[in-house]
Amino acid sequence: MLKGRTLVVATAHGKEKAIAPLLESRMNIRCIVPAAFPSDSLGTFTGEIERALTPLDAAREKCKMALDATGYSLAVASEGSFGPHPTIPFMPCDDELLVLMDTEHDFEIAVRELSTETNFATEDIHQLDALHTFAERVGFPSHALILRATYTDGRKETIEKGIQSEEKLHELFTAFLKQGASVRAETDMRAHFNPTRMKVIEKAALRLVERMESECPKCTTPGFGIVRYLPGLPCGFCGMPTASSMYAEKGCVKCDYSEREAFPHGKQEEDPMYCAFCNP
Numbered sequence: 392m393l394k395g396r397t398l399v400v401a402t403a404h405g406k407e408k409a410i411a412p413l414l415e416s417r418m419n420i421r422c423i424v425p426a427a428f429p430s431d432s433l434g435t436f437t438g439e440i441e442r443a444l445t446p447l448d449a450a451r452e453k454c455k456m457a458l459d460a461t462g463y464s465l466a467v468a469s470e471g472s473f474g475p476h477p478t479i480p481f482m483p484c485d486d487e488l489l490v491l492m493d494t495e496h497d498f499e500i501a502v503r504e505l506s507t508e509t510n511f512a513t514e515d516i517h518q519l520d521a522l523h524t525f526a527e528r529v530g531f532p533s534h535a536l537i538l539r540a541t542y543t544d545g546r547k548e549t550i551e552k553g554i555q556s557e558e559k560l561h562e563l564f565t566a567f568l569k570q571g572a573s574v575r576a577e578t579d580m581r582a583h584f585n586p587t588r589m590k591v592i593e594k595a596a597l598r599l600v601e602r603m604e605s606e607c608p609k610c611t612t613p614g615f616g617i618v619r620y621l622p623g624l625p626c627g628f629c630g631m632p633t634a635s636s637m638y639a640e641k642g643c644v645k646c647d648y649s650e651r652e653a654f655p656h657g658k659q660e661e662d663p664m665y666c667a668f669c670n671p
């Protein structure tokens with residue numbers, strides 16, 4: 392279904408470097424990048440343009456824009472979100488979503504890579520020393536910084552992005568202080584300014600390739616894989632069902648075929664510690 396086709400990588404931020412080589416070598420497709428792709432129109436990390444769509448809808452929208460702009464029928468887009476980890480308190484994480492859209496065969500495949508490998512951070516900075524410490528901690532200058540200056544007298548805030556040199560950082564920071572601004576330093580999370588993020592996108596691309604290599608046994612559409620886990624793993628002491636996974640349900644991205652795999656985590660019974668009857 393995909394062999395020999397052209398895949399449009401919907402990015403303006405050099406993400407094709409993380410995505411294209413893997414997909415070209417493993418999937419036997421040709422990757423192209425649309426000229427001047429306006430992905431920032433869907434929102435920016437720094438908030439000048441609000442991100443109104445969910446990450447999934449934003450990635451879909453990018454795919455559609457790329458297909459409209461080029462006339463092809465196969466596109467991939469990524470959408471990153473940064474913030475606290477959903478289950479580990481105070482741990483920043485990079486949540487990368489990759490969506491592959493095929494309008495010729497009418498299906499899409501979405502994969503997600505949740506990683507704690509990120510330099511994502513922001514800090515209010517009052518002194519040059521603190522700025523240095525922050526910069527060092529987040530991997531500057533190989534990772535770019537953003538300085539955001541806000542004013543109490545109603546002047547519009549100023550955002551300087553993609554700062555990659557010590558001189559520029561000093562110059563902007565001292566100028567902002569002179570203007571009476573409050574300064575916040577932020578990591579620049581745009582992929583081409585953030586090698587750590589680029590690596591996470593590469594991992595997401597690997598996940599996508601692995602998913603694409605798995606075909607639906609019924610209709611042969613690529614992307615067959617786990618869609619959800621079903622609870623009910625029996626307790627090892629009393630045998631009652633627990634909240635732990637008993638089955639993994641694999642599904643097709645196009646037809647309604649699905650199958651269940653028992654004991655997806657290799658365990659046939661759960662520790663009574665996690666049993667609502669033995670350990671209420």
Ligand SMILES: [Zn+2]
Nearest residue numbers: 626629666669
């Ligand atoms: Zn029990």
Ligand SMILES: [Zn+2]
Nearest residue numbers: 607610643646
């Ligand atoms: Zn199918």
